Amino acid sequence: MSRDPLISDLIARLLDGLPEDAVLTDPDVTASYSHDMASFCPAGEPAVVVLPRTTEQVQHVMRTATELRVPVVPQGARSGLSGAANASDGCIVLSLIRMDRVLEINAVDRYAVVEPGVINADLSRAVEEKGLCYPPDPSSWEMCTIGGNIGTASGGLCCVKYGVTAEYVLGLKVVLADGRLLTTGRRTAKGVAGYDLTRLFVGSEGSLGVVVEAVLALKPKPPRQLVLAAEFGSAAAAGDAVCRIMEGGHVPSLLELMDRTTLKAVNDLARMGLPEETEALLLAAFDTADPAADLAAVGALCEAAGATQVIPADTPAESELLLKARRLSLIALEAVKGATMIDDVCVPRSRLTEMLEGVERIAAKFQLTIGVCAHAGDGNTHPTVCFDAADPEESRRARESFDEIMALGLELGGTITGEHGVGILKKEWLAREAGPVAMELQRAVKDAFDPLGLLNPGKLF
Amino acid sequence: MSRDPLISDLIARLLDGLPEDAVLTDPDVTASYSHDMASFCPAGEPAVVVLPRTTEQVQHVMRTATELRVPVVPQGARSGLSGAANASDGCIVLSLIRMDRVLEINAVDRYAVVEPGVINADLSRAVEEKGLCYPPDPSSWEMCTIGGNIGTASGGLCCVKYGVTAEYVLGLKVVLADGRLLTTGRRTAKGVAGYDLTRLFVGSEGSLGVVVEAVLALKPKPPRQLVLAAEFGSAAAAGDAVCRIMEGGHVPSLLELMDRTTLKAVNDLARMGLPEETEALLLAAFDTADPAADLAAVGALCEAAGATQVIPADTPAESELLLKARRLSLIALEAVKGATMIDDVCVPRSRLTEMLEGVERIAAKFQLTIGVCAHAGDGNTHPTVCFDAADPEESRRARESFDEIMALGLELGGTITGEHGVGILKKEWLAREAGPVAMELQRAVKDAFDPLGLLNPGKLF
Structure with a gap:
């Protein structure tokens, strides 16, 4: 040919x-x-x-x-x-996957310099060897790249204590649309010279330039975390527990939620013996100097909120076992019907219960299985719509329920995307969340960086 | 008339x-x-x-x-x-000083909504009453406004642990140059919908729009900090101690340095009986569950680095006394000659010693008194040039030494401004630090937001 x-x-x-x-x-x-x-x-x-x-x-x-x-x-x-x-x-x-070198790890200044193709987990392990920690941990951390993490401003389980990718990007080297090389930011702990172009690139989905090097902030490696599991008879009780924990001034290193649908899916996949009659399972962890004391305090708050059972892990190994169920959630939900749409609506955590109950109503309305796991401490939910991609009618319902979930998120004062980004999937929804004035400025920023519109066209807007 | x-x-x-x-x-x-x-x-x-x-x-x-x-x-x-x-x-x-209302404080979702004229200290006290904390604490916190803090992306003493203003701004309402109202960001813990316009306004010095409302992230109120003072016979030994502390994985709630010139100025002003023969005084604090243990560990590192004396405070009252000297530094240096130019060059903390020694050389070269206090844990130095504003020749030398200090900062891989911003004072230096490609993009961003160039003209560039 x-x-x-x-x-x-x-x-x-x-x-x-x-x-x-x-x-x-x-x-x-x-x-x-x-x-x-x-x-x-x-x-x-x-x-x-x-x-x-x-x-x-x-x-x-x-x-x-x-x-x-x-x-x-x-x-x-x-x-x-x-x-x-x-x-x-x-x-x-x-x-960018072949640009995969870690160029520098500096323990005094607590930063790493990396190319964009470095795998998140590889960086995490490399800095851990030097007593350091790169916290952002998307679920895909064993395969996703730092460049991708920067492009999507990705989150993860530990955000509730350590924040998202954006907070760890100190400086960038970026190839612009016309091939010129731009350097932004710094290697210092602080710096406020001019507009924050670095942060503008984080979450820009490759639409403003191509990141070819990043200076990332590191933290000291924390002690290993201990995990507690708490079972609840209703989503409302679990949501109440989350509010009590955060209002109480606790700073868990993760605070995750799985609903009954998710628990069942994980059991079906991995025969883990999770309590399927439970409406919601909360996982809380602490990586403090005395995690057992923190778990005890949080366990008491869970009981006050109506937990039917509270199981604190005594060892890191037990903790990993409790987390394994959470880590399998998305794969397990995918196995239900072969395909999923994973939403990542984030609401103020005080509205978490309303979000969970609303998703249940939406699942019933569309006659679909929608499992929810959530970074509950951040109010960042992952309603995961399970559907048969070969069934056009079910696929249509899946898409419609997905949209309804985003509408609910906005209604509750939330955002359509807590950590996955806009891409193609949520384009119309970005406009709805941001409004016309913000959209006009977003487009003006795009024009300033990429006047010919060559970089990742058709994404974001 | x-x-x-x-x-x-x-x-x-x-x-x-x-x-x-x-x-x-x-x-x-x-x-x-x-x-x-x-x-x-x-x-x-x-x-x-x-x-x-x-x-x-x-x-x-x-x-x-x-x-x-x-x-x-x-x-x-x-x-x-x-x-x-x-x-x-x-x-x-x-x-904006009359727009001074705190509109909401939310303990579950850990945010406050404020107008721009709210005084930093007023917000700090208001959230403290609810068991919360708004960390950014510029030295001027008793008088400066949140709007000003956002405009300059200001820092403070606690940044070494808690970060700068930028990390606490979740969302904004901004009046644009043409009078339209823009809403950016969110009230949720996470959110990545579109370009990060919020962060673009932080540090933009009123040149992109007028902030009329801000959603600020809050932290749980930490325990009261305990402070340790360590005396050193040389700047190099103090710089070495800072490196050992940070490399050792410690997370102090402040890590401040005062040089001999500053100690003498504070004594002259307030008769505090500080050790004037000491070349550098380091102040470290911890607001952890067991601050005494952290102070003991850090004290040992200071001694290993050559500290001549280590004085841990036993009580919060003693701690405040130690900090008082630091808080008086800038006023005391101003009293030396009537006028000062306060620099805020930030270098990687591993280059702190070179920065301190370089400033000493510059002071000798220009025959000027230049006291240095520093947020040492961040490498953020405040070389403060003391001069008689009525003496044109001395004023000229002051300005020249100031420029030489910024050149030194850049040479050491630092930035010309860690927390004060560019304004008029450092305009030419912004161009030097950022380079022509970044400057072109900075100007393009300005044009996108303020095409008529009406907002704070002549600042930044």
């Missing part, structure tokens, strides 16, 4: 500045780079996939793209859940 | 939407609003000072300014140290 001459020209020009093994053109191969892990998000056919190893190579790609006016879709591990990494037709997919 | 008809028209139009007592026109009065606390920063004569009480009134001011193309300089308490609040000739000074 003869190739489109425009694409042939594009590939020839890319090869001027990239080694052959960094340019993939076989459609069977490039197709495998066309989408991330989101459901219901259209994905186009990339013209070519490039896998640069250096900043100069990324600059060459962007210069070529600008000259030829070809859109570019930056990618990490494609573990995202909003379609932000999905290809558009005829684009260059710019995968 | 008859008034310029253009100014008369401006005032008449302002009075269409503002009560009479909110519009000040007497030149003797308006002149007192012409500048903040920075030295060497030109200040113009405002045409008028307005003191709105409501968002609608601020919108009226901005709409009027846009119609008549009059520049607007937003102001808080004018305690800033970079000239960012200085008037330009013929401008409207827009003082």
Whole structure:
């Protein structure tokens, strides 16, 4: 099959500045780079996939793209859940996974300098060896990249104590749409010189520039956490416990919730013997100097809120076992019907009960299984709609229930996305949450950074 | 004296939407609003000072300014140290100090909603009553406003543990240059919907919009801190102690340094009996569950680094006494020669010793008294140049030494401003630190938000 001459020209020009093994053109191969892990998000056919190893190579790609006016879709591990990494037709997919070096770990200044393709878990282990900790821990941490984490401003389990990715990005090197290299931020603990361009890139989903290096803040490695599990007879009682814990001034290192649907799904998958008659299971952890004392205090608050059983772990091993169920939640829910849509609506934690009860109503209305696990301490819920993707009618109901969940989140004073980002999946909803004035400014910012609109077009707005 | 008809028209139009007592026109009065606390920063004569009480009134001011193309300089308490609040000739000074209500304090969701004119200390005390804490604590906390803190992205003593103002701003209401109202961010713990416009406003020195409401994150109130003082025979030994403390994984609630010049100045002012032969005094504090244990560990590290004496406080009262000297530092240095230029260069903490020794060399070279106090745990130094403002030759040397200190900071991998901002004082230095690509983008962002260039012109760049 003869190739489109425009694409042939594009590939020839890319090869001027990239080694052959960094340019993939076989459609069977490039197709495998066309989408991330989101459901219901259209994905186009990339013209070519490039896998640069250096900043100069990324600059060459962007210069070529600008000259030829070809859109570019930056990618990490494609573990995202909003379609932000999905290809558009005829684009260059710019995968950063080969730029995977940890360049520096500094224990005195508590920072690491990394390339974007470093796997989150690899960085976490590397800094741990030096007595340090990189807290952001998305569920996909064993596969997702730091560049992807920055692009989606991702969260995780430990955010309730340690905050999200955005709080750990001190400075960036970014290749702009036209190939110029921008340096933002700093390696110092503080710095307020000019507008905070660093933070603007965090969560921008590759639409403003391509991150090629990041300076990340580190924390001292905390003591190992101990976990407590508390069972509740209703979502309201579990929500009440969360409020009591946070109002009481406690600072858990995680505070997670699983509803009955999720518990059942995990049992079905892994035969863990979880209490399926329980309406909600709360997991609280502390990595303080005396975690047992904190667990005792929190256990008492759970009982006051109506917990039917409180099980504190005595050892880190027991704690890991309790957490295992939580970590399996999404996989287990996926096994229910083969496909899921994972929402990540975040509400003020005082509205958590209303959110949980509302999702139950929505599941009943649409006759769907919707399991909820949640970073309850942050009010960040993951209502996970289980559906059969081969059944168009059920798929339609899934999509509709998903939208209704976002509407509920906004009604409760929340946001449509706590940690997964907007991508393609929540585009119309971003406009609804942000309103016309903010959207006009968001677009103006995009124009300022990428006047030709080549970077990840069709995402965010 | 008859008034310029253009100014008369401006005032008449302002009075269409503002009560009479909110519009000040007497030149003797308006002149007192012409500048903040920075030295060497030109200040113009405002045409008028307005003191709105409501968002609608601020919108009226901005709409009027846009119609008549009059520049607007937003102001808080004018305690800033970079000239960012200085008037330009013929401008409207827009003082937010009458918008001083705390609108909500929420203990479950750990946030406060405030107007921009709320005094930092008033908010701190209001949330403390509810068992909460608003950590950012600039030295001027008893007088500075939250709006000013947001505008300058200000820091303080507790940043080493709790971070800077930027980390506490969850959402904003902002009146844009043309009078439209923008809402950014959220009230939830997490949220990643679209570009982070909230963070863009933090540190923007009133050049992108006028903050009229802020949602601020709160922390649980920590236990009262205990302080330790350690005396050192050299700056290098104190710098070494800072590195050992941070490398050792400690998380002090403050880690401050005063050099010999500062100690002497404080003694001269307040007769505190501080050890003047000491080259550097380090103050470390912990607000943990067992601060005495942390102080013992840190005391041992100070001794290992060569401390000549280590004095742990046994009580909060003793701790406050030790901190009093630090709090008096800037006032004491001002008393030396009548005027000061306070720098706020921040370097990686591993370069702190080089910074301290470099400042000493610069002081000798310019034959000036330059005292250094520092948020040592953050590497954020305040070299404070003492000079006689009535002596033009000494003033010139002061300005030159100040510039040389910033050059040294950049050389050491630092930033020209850790917490005071750019304003007028450090404009040329921002360009030097950020470089041409970043400056072009900074200007593009400014144009996107304020196309007519009416908001705080001549600041930042």
